[in-house]
């Protein structure tokens with residue numbers, strides 16, 4: 146038993162992406178808009194319908210499915226298939242038995258992993274970091290996620306959170322209070338989630354500019370910077386310096402060959418990549434050679450394809466049980 150298709154689900158803050166995967170390729174794809182603050186349980190019926198529709202469109206039924214993978218934006222215990230901690234996204238997920246959900250509806254096992262860890266696995270196996278053995282990926286979006294491949298495998302750690310908390314490395318211990326409870330994390334000092342406060346509390350920008358804080362996002366800020374706007378340049382340079390400082394610390398901690406940058410903010414990679422390359426080259430203690438700083442190749446699909454790595458291991462276990 147067990148089919149040749151898998152379903153991969155990426156639970157984003159505002160969009161849930163669902164891919165039907167065959168031979169490590171996404172053969173069908175759909176999205177559902179979501180509001181992660183309202184929790185996961187009310188989204189499950191919508192996800193069921195979307196998955197069933199993908200199967201119908203492909204002309205297959207649940208018997209052709211091998212497994213379902215779920216990329217979750219929080220801490221998970223993949224061994225027990227449990228969400229263990231959330232941070233304002235799908236906060237009810239800790240109480241949902243997701244493995245049972247997959248088994249009840251499609252009769253298949255479910256693989257659960259942290260979304261940023263999956264993104265680095267995707268880039269390592271199928272994306273821009275193919276052929277390397279040591280990779281750090283930093284995803285700069287609403288928050289900041291990281292994942293690490295060390296010596297050719299994703300690092301996990303005692304509490305399943307190794308490499309996942311790079312957004313909560315402290316870059317200024319006297320800085321802003323973070324949503325995690327710590328002070329001065331990368332995410333608190335330079336992410337979309339805190340952007341209006343970052344603008345308002347910058348004493349180098351004008352009061353007129355501060356008044357616009359709630360209307361500005363990184364896309365707009367980098368556009369203004371391209372047009373020479375002084376205030377936007379001050380804010381963007383400040384945030385890029387924070388990301389650069391964090392990346393130097395990742396390099397010192399994990400000794401990667403390559404650092405992959407992804408996430409929505411990287412749509413302005415034409416400005417961000419050269420800035421961070423210079424920042425890192427000037428400061429990282431890497432006497433042997435330089436660490437490459439590159440843009441994600443898989444973009445929004447990195448976590449979906451990363452799930453394939455874990456889904457394959459489930460299949461191997463299933464085969465063992467069958468014998």
Ligand SMILES: [Zn+2]
Pocket residue numbers: 312313323324325326327330332333
């Ligand atoms: Zn934090």
